[in-house]
């Protein structure tokens with residue numbers, strides 16, 4: 144089954160400018176799963192979380208750049224009462240995640256979108272509606288002339304704060320020391336956030352969390368990841 148034009152127009156966005164890959168190979172089986180699931184759990188561009196049939200009272204936690212979806216599966220299995228909003232611009236990643244979430248039997252408690260996280264937060268997530276946000280190993284963009292492409296920027300940090308409920312959290316991870324420090328330095332001075340470890344500090348790794356693909360990749364290259372935890376008081 145191939146993705147139809149109507150389906151692409153609704154669920155697969157290419158006109159929004161992002162840095163990083165959006166396209167790549169998706170098998171026909173994965174396409175069939177996308178065509179089945181995204182009309183049920185997708186978040187098309189014109190809809191907001193308020194239209195997404197979320198069970199009343201369910202905490203809503205977002206993951207930005209979920210890659211292959213393993214961490215989303217972990218969160219959904221660990222917190223059966225949560226609804227997970229997964230955001231990932233790379234279509235093959237979305238396709239893999241949909242398969243893994245389906246196999247784990249947790250997909251109906253997720254809302255999945257291929258739109259960029261900046262758009263989703265600004266236009267589709269109402270203020271004070273998220274209980275938490277995870278950002279695991281965002282793209283490092285190592286050259287200084289590309290640092291402006293990093294997802295954690297002053298404006299994005301301020302936007303995240305507005306979308307969190309009071310008491311909500313932001314957790315981040317990176318295996319790249321300069322990116323970990325970049326994220327910490329921005330979030331430490333973002334009004335409305337408190338660094339749980341103290342200004343300038345990282346938290347210990349939560350031993351329960353699974354190693355994501357990029358944490359593993361860092362370990363193979365000899366890089367130990369660093370972790371950040373903020374709360375909106």
Ligand SMILES: C[S@@+](CC[C@H](N)C(=O)[O-])C[C@H]1O[C@@H](n2cnc3c(N)ncnc32)[C@H](O)[C@@H]1O
Nearest residue numbers: 163208210231232233259260279280355356357
């Ligand atoms: C380095 S990978 C990390 C994947 C996964 N979180 C992990 O830890 O293995 C960064 C991911 O962020 C996604 N990404 C980049 N920019 C994004 C954006 N604006 N909105 C959503 N996802 C984005 C990329 O497509 C990529 O899958």
